Amino acid sequence: MTITVLGAGSIGAPVVRELCARSGEVEQVQVCDTRSQALERLHEQVDADQFLRSFQVDVRDTSVLSQIVQGSDCVISCVPAEFNPALAELCLDAGVHFCDLGGDDTLVGKELALDEQAREKGVWIVPNCGLAPGLVNVVCLHGIDQLDRAEAAHLRVGDVPLHPEPPFNFRISWSAERILADYTNPAQLIENGQVVEADALSREEEIQFEKPFGTMEAFCTQGGLSTLTDTLAGRVEALDHKTVRWPGHAHQMRFVLGLGLAEERKIGVRTHLTYRDLLVRRMRKRLGGDYEDAVLMRVLLRGEQEGRPTTLVYEMVEQYDAETEQTAVMRCTAIPTVVSALFLAREEAVSTGGADVPENVIPRAQFLQKIADRGLNVQTERHDDFRDVTAKRPLDGQRA
Numbered sequence: 157m158t159i160t161v162l163g164a165g166s167i168g169a170p171v172v173r174e175l176c177a178r179s180g181e182v183e184q185v186q187v188c189d190t191r192s193q194a195l196e197r198l199h200e201q202v203d204a205d206q207f208l209r210s211f212q213v214d215v216r217d218t219s220v221l222s223q224i225v226q227g228s229d230c231v232i233s234c235v236p237a238e239f240n241p242a243l244a245e246l247c248l249d250a251g252v253h254f255c256d257l258g259g260d261d262t263l264v265g266k267e268l269a270l271d272e273q274a275r276e277k278g279v280w281i282v283p284n285c286g287l288a289p290g291l292v293n294v295v296c297l298h299g300i301d302q303l304d305r306a307e308a309a310h311l312r313v314g315d316v317p318l319h320p321e322p323p324f325n326f327r328i329s330w331s332a333e334r335i336l337a338d339y340t341n342p343a344q345l346i347e348n349g350q351v352v353e354a355d356a357l358s359r360e361e362e363i364q365f366e367k368p369f370g371t372m373e374a375f376c377t378q379g380g381l382s383t384l385t386d387t388l389a390g391r392v393e394a395l396d397h398k399t400v401r402w403p404g405h406a407h408q409m410r411f412v413l414g415l416g417l418a419e420e421r422k423i424g425v426r427t428h429l430t431y432r433d434l435l436v437r438r439m440r441k442r443l444g445g446d447y448e449d450a451v452l453m454r455v456l457l458r459g460e461q462e463g464r465p466t467t468l469v470y471e472m473v474e475q476y477d478a479e480t481e482q483t484a485v486m487r488c489t490a491i492p493t494v495v496s497a498l499f500l501a502r503e504e505a506v507s508t509g510g511a512d513v514p515e516n517v518i519p520r521a522q523f524l525q526k527i528a529d530r531g532l533n534v535q536t537e538r539h540d541d542f543r544d545v546t547a548k549r550p551l552d553g554q555r556a
Contacts, residue, residue, distance in 0.1 A: 157182050157501055160228040160252075162215050162243065164189035164198050166330055167257065167286075168234030170482060170490035174530070176202045181498060188213050188224060215239050218246055228252050229501035232285075232493060236331070241266040244281045244511075251279055253500040255514075257493065258284030259334060259379050264513075268383075271511035281511035285496040286489040287451065288313045288397070289382035290514060291527070294492075295455045295534060296384065298520040299468045303459035306392050310545035311381070312363055312374050313453040314400030315485040318476060324409070325402035327447045329485040332439040334379070336432065338399070339409055340418050341378035344385045346395035351385055354396075357406050357413075361398070363546045365452055365473065372452065374398035374546070375406045383513050400452045448476035451484040453534075456545040467543040472534045488532065495526045 161172050164187050175185045188211045189195055195210040202208050213220050215235050221243075225231050231247050233240050233256035240256045244267045247254035258264050264283045274281050284290050292313050300306045317327045328335060342353040354376045363374045380397035388395050412418075417435045422428065455470040474484040492514075499505055499518045506517055514523070524534060 157229045158184045158186065158227060159497060159501060160186040160188070160225050160231045161234060162188050162221075162231065163234035164191070164194040164210075165234065167486065167489050167493075169194070169198055169201070170486040171232055171234055171493055172198055172208070173202060174490045174494045176207055182207065184209065186211065186224060186228065188215065188221065190214050215243060218242075222246055222250055225250050225252050230255065230497045232256070232497050234493075237263050237334075240283065244270060244283075248274060248277060248279055248281065251277055253280045253282075253497075255280070255282040255285045255493065255497050255500060257286040257489065258289055258382060258513075259286070260337065261379070261382055264382060268511045268513075275508075275510045278509040280500045280505055280509055280517065282496060282500065282514055282517050284382050284513045285493045287315075287485070287492065288380040288453075289384070290496075291488065291492040291532075292380065292397075292453060292455060293382070293384050293513065293515040294518070294520050294523055295453075295470050296457070297387070297515045298524060299455060299457040299470060300388075300391075300459075301520065302461070302468060303457065303466060304461055304463075306457060306459040308394035308458040309388065309392055309396075310394075310456045311397040312400050312455070312545060313380065313397075313451070314372075314374070315449055315451050315488075316369075316372070316400065316402055318368075318448040318450055320402045322404070324405055324443065326405050326443060327445070327449070328439060328443045329449060329483065330489075332436045332444070335439070336418055336436065338377040338379045340413065343376040343378045343397065344381060345376070345397070346385060346389060346392060349390070349393050351389050357410050359396075359398070360406055361546050362403075363400060363454070365454075369450070369452065369473075371403060372400050373403045373406060374400050384515070387516070447483075448478075449483045449485055450475045451488045453488075454545065456543065458542050461538075464540055465542050467539045467541065469537045469539070469543065470534055471537075472532065474532065491527050491530045491532055492523075495523060495530065498526075499523070 186209045230253040237260045267283045360375045377399040419431045451474045453472040457468040496514045
């Protein structure tokens with residue numbers, strides 16, 4: 157089996173390392189990046205170097221890239237999302253399964269529009285394979301499968317620094333552009349059975365996690381649900397997704413954005429830079445770099461089971477691994493992505509091809525077992541009553 161990874165950056169590199177660490181499943185890993193230093197660093201880090209081939213190539217160079225991906229069992233895109241629709245088409249033409257981290261609903265829509273062509277070719281195009289959207293969506297639908305009737309789904313997930321520093325109490329794990337998109341575009345949710353929109357950074361709430369975290373905050377952002385709103389429309393009365401951060405972060409970001417610093421308006425007539433460009437640069441400078449982190453996830457589902465009110469709680473808390481020097485967000489993004497890609501490569505998806513999101517393509521229970529085998533521990537509890545998503549996870553429930 158050959159897997160090709162596009163991008164050797166903050167997510168692409170851990171994806172490659174995860175693939176090479178499981179060399180019994182994969183005979184060869186190919187990685188493409190424009191930066192020779194990033195590729196050299198990967199070769200130094202990977203223990204199974206004999207399984208790894210690297211190519212210094214720009215993903216926009218389709219003539220070269222199409223030759224590299226030919227014969228791959230699956231291609232994983234870890235490059236900026238704007239390249240994904242074109243890369244999906246390239247893989248479709250090559251007859252190769254394709255998956256990516258997704259997140260941008262407009263770009264994901266372009267990929268999903270390839271469904272008919274992908275079905276005809278027996279190829280899978282699967283965006284949104286990371287953490288949120290991705291793992292959290294699979295957990296949500298898996299939980300709904302366990303209920304006889306689902307009423308509400310509340311998704312809370314976020315990456316936070318272990319050592320927060322004011323005023324923002326936040327660091328950038330991946331992309332400043334993606335953060336700003338999530339913080340400025342409206343979020344979709346379901347209320348009273350209807351799909352509605354909420355402003356980003358709105359509907360703040362306190363949410364409790366065990367030490368060392370305690371009281372955190374959660375608020376609406378775009379991007380975490382992606383297609384899940386459409387999937388559950390008409391099936392549940394309520395659905396929402398909120399991003400978890402250290403207290404005070406939403407207030408500080410509302411202040412910054414309230415000054416107009418995220419506007420796509422040029423700063424002056426003698427420059428092409430916009431206010432948003434400048435903010436992205438300052439965020440990278442002030443909030444970027446290496447740091448120790450944690451990923452906090454809680455999915456709470458309310459409904460009925462055997463005629464009784466039931467709440468299912470799924471929770472995952474992952475922290476920075478000092479031994480491997482891997483961040484929690486790296487693992488929580490790379491592992492679901494790799495597991496999804498291997499399901500596609502082994503032709504173990506729910507059907508023989510098309511364009512869809514992982515929660516509809518990958519067998520959900522098997523997916524959760526595979527990520528557990530790779531070290532992501534999602535704890536599950538069932539309660540014979542209705543619980544509050546914001547509260548500290550109860551410890552007196554029955555294991556689901």
